[in-house]
Amino acid sequence: MSTTNVDIDDNAGLLDAIQSLCADHREITLISLCTLDGFSIKSFATKEMGMEADKVAAIASSLCAISNSSSIQFTEEEFDITIIESKGGNTLFCRTNYRGTDCVVTISARTKLSLAQARFVLRRFSDVVADLP
Amino acid sequence: MEYKKLAIVGELGAGKTQLVSTLSEISPFETEVESTIDIGKQFTTVGIDYGRIRLDEQTALGLYGVPGQERYSFLWEMVSKSIWGLVILFKYAEHADMANLDHLLSFFEPGQRKTPCVIALSHIENAGAEQVEDLVEEIQTVLKAHQLVAPVIEVDNRAKDSAINLLYTLTAISQY
Ligand SMILES: Nc1nc2c(ncn2[C@@H]2O[C@H](COP(=O)(O)OP(=O)(O)OP(=O)(O)O)[C@@H](O)[C@H]2O)c(=O)[nH]1
Ligand SMILES: [Mg+2]
Numbered sequence: 001m002s003t004t005n006v007d008i009d010d011n012a013g014l015l016d017a018i019q020s021l022c023a024d025h026r027e028i029t030l031i032s033l034c035t036l037d038g039f040s041i042k043s044f045a046t047k048e049m050g051m052e053a054d055k056v057a058a059i060a061s062s063l064c065a066i067s068n069s070s071s072i073q074f075t076e077e078e079f080d081i082t083i084i085e086s087k088g089g090n091t092l093f094c095r096t097n098y099r100g101t102d103c104v105v106t107i108s109a110r111t112k113l114s115l116a117q118a119r120f121v122l123r124r125f126s127d128v129v130a131d132l133p
Numbered sequence: 134m135e136y137k138k139l140a141i142v143g144e145l146g147a148g149k150t151q152l153v154s155t156l157s158e159i160s161p162f163e164t165e166v167e168s169t170i171d172i173g174k175q176f177t178t179v180g181i182d183y184g185r186i187r188l189d190e191q192t193a194l195g196l197y198g199v200p201g202q203e204r205y206s207f208l209w210e211m212v213s214k215s216i217w218g219l220v221i222l223f224k225y226a227e228h229a230d231m232a233n234l235d236h237l238l239s240f241f242e243p244g245q246r247k248t249p250c251v252i253a254l255s256h257i258e259n260a261g262a263e264q265v266e267d268l269v270e271e272i273q274t275v276l277k278a279h280q281l282v283a284p285v286i287e288v289d290n291r292a293k294d295s296a297i298n299l300l301y302t303l304t305a306i307s308q309y
Contacts, residue, residue, distance in 0.1 A: 036166040038179055038204060058179075058204040065164035065180040073162070101169060 011042075013132045014098075018044050021125055028121075029089065030108035032056045033129060035101055036064065049108070060106045064093055081119060087111070090118050096126035105129065135191055139303070140212045141182070141198040142241065143222030144233045146174055148255045148290035149198035150182050152222065155296045156196055157184025177201075181208060188304065209240055218303045219243050219250040222290070225257045229268055234275050244281035249307035252276070253288040253299055 018031050022044065030051065032043035038061035040053040063082055071079035082093040091108040105126045109118050141149045154161050164180025182198030197212045199205065219241055223234060234252075243250035252272055257265055269285045276283055284302055289295040 035169045036179070037168050037170075037177060038202075039169060054204055055207075059207065061166070061179045062164070062200075062205060062208060063180075065166055069162055069164050069180065102167075 011099075011132065014042055014129065017125065017128045017132070018042065021121065025109065025113055025117075025121060027089075027110045027113035028107060029110060030056065030091070030106065031125070032060060032104075032106040033096075033098060034060055034104050034106075036061055036095075036104060038062070041098060041103065056106060057104075060093055060104045064095065064104045067093070081122065083115070083119075085115070090115055092118055092122045094122055094126050096129045098129050098132065103129070134193055136193050136195060137188075137217035138195045138197060138212075138215060139218045139220065140216045140241070141196060141220045141222065142209065142237055143201055143220075144224055144230050145172060145177065145201040147201060147222035147224040148288075149201065149222055150178050151290040152220070152288075152296055152299075153182040153184040153196045153198045155290055155293055156186050156300070158187065159185050161196075179205065181212070186300070188300070194300070203236075206240070213241055216241075216248060218307060219248050220299065220303065221250065221252050222288075223252055223254050223272065225254055225260050225265070225268065229271065231271060231275055234272065235278075238275070238279040238281065242279075243283065244279050249303055250281065250283045251299060251303050251306070252283055252285045254285065255288055255290055257287050258289075 021031060022028055029049040030045045033041045034057035038058045040057040043053040043056055045051050067079040067082040071077060080094060084091040089108055089110045093104055093106050096103050096105050105122060107118065107122050141152055143149055150163060150165060162183035165176040165178050167175060168177045178200045184196040186194050186196065188194050199208050199212050221237055272285050286302055288299050
């Protein structure tokens, strides 16, 4: 399930990174990489989550833009990570760069994965994406 | 001080961000990013536009612009709650997007909810008087199908007097 506007589905490195993240952390229910203007590049979601990639991308880009503008208003600095906490799990967003395009990474996980772990996983994944050739 | 919400909607590039920026008395809250696909312009809104203007001594109007692209319609829902007025910006083009207008009217239902509503035509400087007349007629047909009586006026979102005039029209019809 993915919609693309950039021809990058061929990137085995990206797929590997997503697969190994899922294998390492069974609590993860969603991983998505999309452009800042809301186009999905690659996304993975468990069956129970079953969310459409384009919807995830639209929400992620929107939240990211709102977070950034808010952050600049409140702290005069750009935002790093946006976190949505809920009883059912946590969802985290941050920016990265994928092959020269500014992007948003979204990771959603059940609460068994602590917030600290989730934040760490998000950061590491966005670094891996940024380093992909 | 009374606070009212004005929703500004309309298709991609109709001038929603521009209108909020022209009208707002505070520095607007914008969420534009560079587009990765060709949409005929460099930037597009992916979150909300927010600005504020004082209508009179007692009333402030919150200006809420929402993205024109369909995949952001989840934001329309947020903005559609408890609105005082609705501006639908319609961008003049050779192939005018009536389906989008129809869609917006179905979503915001200004007729049923009795929300004061104005249809504002932008980018009309390249159109002849006859073309504008035809377009207005076509728009009226769509409005009628939604059982909505609303003024269709011309606007230049970049010009303050034109934008203010749009607000006057809206306040005038809100008195009925
Ligand atoms: N000629 C003309 N140009 C306008 C008018 N309103 C806006 N523009 C210009 O059209 C371009 C697009 O306007 P925006 O305000 O970004 O459009 P938008 O409705 O916010 O677009 P999205 O956020 O992408 O949906 C900008 O360069 C504006 O300056 C108008 O009434 N007439
Ligand atoms: Mg805009």
